[in-house]
Amino acid sequence: SDDYCKRTWQESFATSGLGEALGKASGPSTFAYEMKRLLLSSWALGKKTSPPLEGVAFPPPSRAEVYPAGEFPDYEATFEEGIDFCRPGYPTFIKYATGISKLEEWGRWSNGPKVTLTLAKPLNGKFKLVLVGGAFGKNVGKPIPVKIGHMRKKVTFSGWPHPTGIQTLEFALRRPATTIEFTIPHPTTPERDHRQVGIGFLQLRIERLEESAN
Numbered sequence: 685s686d687d688y689c690k691r692t693w694q695e696s697f698a699t700s701g702l703g704e705a706l707g708k709a710s711g712p713s714t715f716a717y718e719m720k721r722l723l724l725s726s727w728a729l730g731k732k733t734s735p736p737l738e739g740v741a742f743p744p745p746s747r748a749e750v751y752p753a754g755e756f757p758d759y760e761a762t763f764e765e766g767i768d769f770c771r772p773g774y775p776t777f778i779k780y781a782t783g784i785s786k787l788e789e790w791g792r793w794s795n796g797p798k799v800t801l802t803l804a805k806p807l808n809g810k811f812k813l814v815l816v817g818g819a820f821g822k823n824v825g826k827p828i829p830v831k832i833g834h835m836r837k838k839v840t841f842s843g844w845p846h847p848t849g850i851q852t853l854e855f856a857l858r859r860p861a862t863t864i865e866f867t868i869p870h871p872t873t874p875e876r877d878h879r880q881v882g883i884g885f886l887q888l889r890i891e892r893l894e895e896s897a898n
Contacts, residue, residue, distance in 0.1 A: 756787075763807070766814070766889025779804045783866075785879055791817065791845055793881040799866040801888075806860035807832060810893035813853045813864070816886040818845035822870035823882045833861030845884025854893070864888075 761767070761775035769791040774781060783799035784792050813830065819841040827838035830853060837853040868882030 763811075763890035764892070766887055767801075767885075768887055769817075769885040770887075777804050778802070779862075784885065785881065791884055791886040793820070793879065794866065794868055794871075794883040794885070795879045795881060797868050797871050797880070799868070799883065801864040803862045803864070806862045807855075807890065808857050808860045810854070810856045812891040812893060813837075813855060814887075814889050814891055815839060815851050815853075816847065816849060816888070817841065817851075818843055818849040818884045820844070820874075820881045820884065821872040823868065823872070826869045828869060828883065829865075829867040831865040831867070832863070833857045833859060841883070845886055847886060849886070 756773035758773050758776045758778075759771070761777065763777060765775070767775055767778065769787075770789075772787060778801060780800070780802040782802075783794055783796045785795040786792065813832070818824075819826070819828070824841060824843060827840050830837045830839055832855050835855050835857060837855070839851045839853060841849055841851065843849065866883060868880075871880035871882050873880050
């Protein structure tokens with residue numbers, strides 16, 4: 685939920701000492717270092733994604749339990765309720781998710797040049813795609829192509845993943861579509877990490893639009 689993501693983000697922000705550090709030092713290098721330290725500390729493995737990476741030196745998990753890949757149950761949710769990337773598992777309307785990394789306290793990073801969400805039921809007609817998240821490195825401020833069916837749009841994030849980083853795209857599909865694709869302009873490997881991250885996902889949902897009468 686929005687409240688859970690916001691609360692978790694704020695708690696992680698305070699616990700990490702990031703606010704205090706930024707108060708004592710200035711400059712883009714300090715900000716980038718502290719944000720990497722906060723956001724790139726994986727604590728759990730995801731479901732329906734690539735196998736866990738080996739040999740990556742991350743800090744110890746911040747929770748008592750670490751869930752092995754494949755043990756997250758799906759949860760019931762509608763398109764309108766969407767995907768909550770802050771919680772384990774995926775909603776039942778997601779059949780496959782590729783190009784998305786492991787679950788972290790704040791959400792999930794993309795991993796690689798493309799993210800593909802394959803839907804169990806097709807989308808059709810007019811709707812809004814609402815995405816809450818942010819971008820990493822050179823992807824900040826860059827148009828990120830989003831494709832659903834025959835339609836292509838672009839989304840731009842002005843900063844790191846954050847509960848207030850909300851972007852909305854409108855689609856009007858003539859034919860049903862079962863995939864949502866994001867193409868990452870600059871997949872980037874952070875320090876002490878093997879992944880190629882680009883977009884940070886917190887939430888994604890669909891808002892139906894009324895068909896205009898002719």
